[in-house]
Amino acid sequence: MKTLIQGGRLIDPAGDIDCVADLWLDDSQIVASESLSAADADRIVHADGCVVMAGGIDIHTHIGGGKLAIARLLMQDCIDDDARATARMAAMVDYLPSAAVAATRYLEMGYTTAFEPAVIPCNARAAHAEMADMPGLTTGGFCLLGNDDLLLKLIADSAPQALINDYVAWMVTATQSIAVKVVNPGGISAFKFGQREFDVDTPHPKYGVTPSKIIRTLARAVAEIGLVHPLHIHASNLGVPGNIRSTIATIEAADGYPIHLTHAQFHCYGDDSEHGMSSAADQLVAAMARHPKVTIDVGQIMFGQTVTISADEPHQFDNRNFASPRKSAIVDIECEAGCGVVPFRYRRRQFVHSLQWAIGLELFLMVDDPSRVFLTTDHPNGAPFTAYPHLLRLLGDRSFRETALAEIHADAAAASSLGGITREYSLSEIATMTRSAPASIMGLPGHGRLTGGAIADVAVYQMDDDLEKMFRRPRHVFAGGQHVIDSDSNHGGRIDLDVARRIGHQTLTAGVSFDPSSVDRLRDQYNSHSTFDMERLWISDDEMDSVLCSRVAKQPAGSRVR
Ligand SMILES: [Zn+2]
Known part of the structure; x- marks a missing residue:
């Protein structure tokens, strides 16, 4: 037709x-x-x-997996009156839609592809099953590594990089993923051994390895096995004032390998103001200029109620003190990673929240190249993804932005450089940030463009x-x-x-290869740390198709398309 x-x-x-x-x-x-x-x-x-x-492409949005189910359990008394009146339990609230409702809302905004960035290997089936309930939307998942005992032990034992590469490639293939993400490298595991402070050069209390070493090893593995998307990093010290030092140390730890820093807004704080927190957007932008293989997505916050869900169990454990309403869930899943669910209300009249809002916008507007900064709210952590149209207006309409800036906490507005920024995103820059650049960084040669064959x-x-x-x-x-x-x-x-x-x-998955005999050597070690056999992580194409009702489209390994 x-x-x-x-x-x-x-x-x-x-x-x-x-x-x-x-x-x-x-x-x-x-x-x-x-x-x-x-x-x-x-x-x-x-x-x-x-x-x-x-069609728009969202590279970081939490749309599938156990953490959403836990969040819905926790938040069921917050279903709004409309949803209750129409018995639309599945819709829940704006910030926690069911998979099917999220797919509808994405398509109704012109988005056709979205990636779940935190697929814990032992939970991958549940994540794919949930995403399969998103008719019309194309999805993909990032396999979460870097707090799994086997990898930490391999690094501690100075295992050859080739063996680690085979392990990573096997995990990506087994979990039907397209990329690898690390959350608070080593820190989730360290938390379980009683560690409460953990920075980029802190040795893990059991394995002795540092986040710096984990980042370098994983970034190298991702590059060497041919994943197009660089290592997707949720850096150390999420949300902690002064964490810009950890973020820059993270960039340096990658040692020149390409990396993507996710929800950079939450990792871009100084600590040199009377409020104990300041914007470090200029420092991150300067670091990106020195390191051209670093990209970011922002994780913009918007004012209002939401719920934060993260594998960063240690920082969610701390954040439970700020929960609104006052409840939270901290959950362990087979010790491969973690999960913290904390409801949150961002308030315009609150200095910290206002500053977070301004820092996100500063990052969007201070990174000159729209192919190195991606539109995200880290749904639902900063705001629901349905805030994107409002966010685009803030970026593309200076007078609208200045009106909004005048309404935030006065000290935060004064501390931010946002008021002096005249830039307005053009439609072409919006298309780069939400279409062509995401297709490029995810390695999707057929997406994000309007040329013949796409x-x-x-x-x-x-x-x-x-x-x-x-x-x-x-x-x-x-x-x-x-x-x-x-x-x-x-x-x-x-x-x-x-x-x-x-x-x-x-x-969408990544076509990577590995030496099966290497993986055979790891099986016993994996099984000794887990309650089930490593082989049970394996999800075949046939299972995806016939059981999970999702067609697999393997994307070629290699380097970025453009
Ligand atoms: Zn996230």
């Missing part, structure tokens, strides 16, 4: 396209249009006055001076060539669930 999207402004930074033109889809692919005329179209979508972009994930937005309104609800969305949002139909701008179910669900 041929679809013509006619007369829109196509913005595709990857293909160097920014002009008014027609776009052709042939079933699930974008096709070159030279030989086609309107008479060839089976369907015509009128896009005059609209901007046409590839997957037909496309969003059509009505141009509007109000960027929040514009990005809140696209007029049309195609996912894999299927017309899942059609404002001209009787669904209006809402999802057509029949179409979404027809698309089904797809998981």
Whole structure:
């Protein structure tokens, strides 16, 4: 079936396209249009006055896995009246949607792909099962390593890097993941041995290895096995004033290997003000200039109620003192990692929260290259992902931003350099940050672009001076060539669930290889630390397809596409 999207402004930074033109889809692919005329179209979508972009890609959002189930249990009394009245238990609250509801909300914003960044290996089946309940949305997971006893022991024993590489590649393949993430390197494990302070050069109380060594070993493994996405790092000392020193030490520990620092806003604090906390955005931006292989996503906070969920058990243990409402859950899962769930309310009148809001925006606006800073709220930790349209307006509309700045805590506004920043994100920069750069850094050659041969994930937005309104609800969305949002139909701008179910669900994984004989040597060691055999972590393509109802699309190993 041929679809013509006619007369829109196509913005595709990857293909160097920014002009008014027609776009052709042939079933699930974008096709070159030279030989086609309107008479060839089976369907015509009128896009005059609209901007046409590839489907949005979120590289860090918590949408699957046990921690969400724990959060829903903890927060069930916070279901709002609307949800209760309509018995929409599955919808829960804004900040904790069910998988199916989250998929709907992503598609209704023009996002077609989202990645769950914290898949604990022993919990990977549950994470994929939950994401499989996201019809129409393409997802993927990052395998969580760096607090697992076997890896810590291998590093402590000075095991050859080749053996560690095989272990990492096996774990990525077994858990059907696309990338590797480390959370508070070694710190979650150290916490279980009674360690309460843990910085980048602190030796682990049992294994003696430092976070610095773990970061270097894992970043090297990720590069050598050919994962395109660099090691995804949630650095040490989350949320602690003065943690910019740990963040810069983390960058240096990677020793030149590419790394991605996630929710950088929570790791970008100085401690030199009368309030005991200051912005260190300028220091992080300067460090990124010195280290060109470092990228960040922001983890912007927004004011209001949310719930924080993190594998960073030690810092969630500390954060429980700030819980609002006053309850929390700290959970161990097979000791491979951890989980802390703490409800949180960010308040505009509170100095720290106001400063966090300003630091996030500073990072977005001070990193010149929009392909090195990614749009995230670390959903739901900083805010629900549904805050993205509002956030885009803050970035692209200076006067709107200044009005918002005037409403935060006065000391935080005065301490921030945000007021002096005149930059406004252009539509092209927004497309880079939310489409082409995420596709590139995740190693997805067919996504995030509008050129012939790309997957037909496309969003059509009505141009509007109000960027929040514009990005809140696209007029049309195609996912894999299927017309899942059609404002001209009787669904209006809402999802057509029949179409979404027809698309089904797809998981993006990384095609890496390993030496099975190496892994055989590790099996006994793994089993001695675990309550089950290492082999039980293995999820086959067949299991993904027939049991978990998700098609696997392996992405090629190698380096970044562009
Ligand atoms: Zn996160």
